[in-house]
Amino acid sequence: MRKALALLAVLLPLAGAPLLAGSGLVALDRSGEMMGWEAVGRLDMAQKGFCTGVLIASDLVLTAAHCVTEVGGDAPVAASQLRFRAGYRNGKSVAERDVARVVIAEGYVQQPGGSITGDMVRRDVALLRLSARISTSIAAPFRVMEKAGPGDRVSVTSYGRGREEVLSRQRECQITNRTSGLFMFDCEVTFGSSGAPVFVAYGNRARILSLVSGIGTNSKGESRAFGMELPKTVERLQARMRVGDSPVVAPSQGAKRIKVNSGRGAGSAAGGAKFIRP
Secondary structure (H helix, E strand, O other), rough: OOHHHHHOEEEEEOOOOOOOOOOOOEOOOOOHHHHOOOOOOEEOOOOEEEEEEEEEOEEEEOOOOHHHEOOOOOEEOOOOHHEEEEEOOEEEEEEEEEEEEEEEEEOOOOOHHHOOOHHHHHHHEEEEEOOOOOOOOOOOOOOOOOOOOOOOOEEEEEEEOOOOOOOOOEEEEEEEEEEEEEEEEEOOOOOOHHHHHHHHEOOOEEEEEEEOOEEOOOOOOEEEEEEEEOOHHHHHHHHHHHHOOOOOOOOOOOOOEEOOOOOOOOOOOOOOOOOOOO
């Protein structure tokens, strides 16, 4: 895993494409298929693009920190630029809310050239408070969980380039490595998937193990998604959301925004799977 972490210094974006047979992704394009996943939504930013987010309370959304920072800037975007669209599908949502406040994990700092290190992946977490609660009868929030390890089966539910209008789910992928607060997954993710919840099964209701932070390669050159352990970070963010915030630190640049069909290929260096234009 040490060698894999070295390769994580610059993450490589995957070329976006529509869902293909054999990709492992299933489009949840019917209302019945969306049932139970309404708390996963699209996080839109003032005509500039989107990421994926997930409700962990009726008014709290968890996503990647690089999704809510300006590229090349040193502060979070204004909360007024953000809108969460729960259960978004083909132009409609089960509920939509503006964002009232953004809190980013402490120590998340800008990296030269938009790259991201393993240490920054650990901190690539943001918590958003919505302007009004979303009823749990409409979109039931998911809880955070930490106990999982290499070989355990997980699933990912996300939006992404080429599938920005419909939530897509990979029912089964796995943790290929875990060390020092980091996860490596063999899940299918792309631009727009940043902040997407990585789930583990727990009784009758899945729980959130991690968030998609970026895409890189392992020591064998195989594409992998990277994420972080969440419980302690989320606990600190919730505390800050309740009682106030510390001074804002310079956030990471994250991945470069791209336009759909912009022609940028997998050779472009980037720090995550960040915003794409719908």
